[in-house]
Amino acid sequence: MIGKPDKHPDFSRRGVLGLGAGLVSVALLPLPAFAAEDDMRAAQVKLFGDRPINVGRVNLKVPPIAENGYSVPVSINVDSPMTSGDYVKRIAIFSPRNPVSHIADFELGPRSGKAEVSTRVRLGGSQILNVIAEMSDGSLWSGTAEITVTLAACIIM
Amino acid sequence: MASIRLSVPSKAASGDVIELKALIQYPMESGYRRGSRGEAIARDIITKFECTYDGEVIFKASFGPGVAANPFLSFHTVATKTGTITFKWTHQHGEVWSDSAEIIVT
Numbered sequence: 253m254i255g256k257p258d259k260h261p262d263f264s265r266r267g268v269l270g271l272g273a274g275l276v277s278v279a280l281l282p283l284p285a286f287a288a289e290d291d292m293r294a295a296q297v298k299l300f301g302d303r304p305i306n307v308g309r310v311n312l313k314v315p316p317i318a319e320n321g322y323s324v325p326v327s328i329n330v331d332s333p334m335t336s337g338d339y340v341k342r343i344a345i346f347s348p349r350n351p352v353s354h355i356a357d358f359e360l361g362p363r364s365g366k367a368e369v370s371t372r373v374r375l376g377g378s379q380i381l382n383v384i385a386e387m388s389d390g391s392l393w394s395g396t397a398e399i400t401v402t403l404a405a406c407i408i409m
Numbered sequence: 410m411a412s413i414r415l416s417v418p419s420k421a422a423s424g425d426v427i428e429l430k431a432l433i434q435y436p437m438e439s440g441y442r443r444g445s446r447g448e449a450i451a452r453d454i455i456t457k458f459e460c461t462y463d464g465e466v467i468f469k470a471s472f473g474p475g476v477a478a479n480p481f482l483s484f485h486t487v488a489t490k491t492g493t494i495t496f497k498w499t500h501q502h503g504e505v506w507s508d509s510a511e512i513i514v515t
Contacts, residue, residue, distance in 0.1 A: 322478070347475055356473060359468065363486055370481070371477075371482050372476070372480070
């Protein structure tokens with residue numbers, strides 16, 4: 253037992269250095285900067301369930317630069333014939349950066365004639381706004397728009 | 410207290426797709442702001458909107474705190490018959506404001 257006290261196999265120089273390097277790289281990993289991205293997904297699942305979302309058919313018109321995040325005009329247009337057999341049922345706006353991801357949703361029907369809605373929203377910073385449309389057949393479609401916000405809502409208060 | 414502004418065409422041909430616009434003056438306090446003494450300002454928003462055309466619901470909206478103050482909406486409907494288009498806002502605590510406009514369809 254008292255034979256060789258000199259070297260402990262677990263604490264070789266190389267091993268310790270490697271461990272140190274590993275810790276440094278863990279510390280350098282960014283904090284979850286887009287925690288709200290998960291919140292956005294959760295809000296989408298809450299509203300539409302965990303169904304696949306196709307990309308397309310939803311067009312967003314927003315100013316590329318919003319000087320004031322307190323009121324940003326958003327215009328949504330969904331590609332749909334809006335007939336009694338094929339229409340847009342619901343449109344919802346989500347933000348990956350606001351404290352509450354679900355901004356608003358709208359319920360339409362074949363009587364709408366045109367799947368086009370405009371409103372004004374608050375944005376807590378530059379972000380990619382996400383809009384999901386649910387069609388009468390239950391399929392989900394999404395569109396995005398990138399907005400640079402100069403003066404964010406929620407921050408300077 | 411809430412003042413309402415509507416834009417509804419006074420006349421339309423049957424089958425036309427018309428644009429309806431509605432704005433209600435309301436601060437839509439998000440609940441994330443703080444007052445001058447650092448106290449939290451409670452959320453105070455309108456959460457529901459509904460538009461009916463001759464009694465039939467044609468458009469509904471629900472708002473979160475991310476909707477800007479003085480919520481504005483623009484949407485469309487098919488002009489079917491002469492009648493009343495009513496716009497109704499409901500506050501988070503149940504208070505209701507509404508206004509309506511007449512449309513003549515030929």
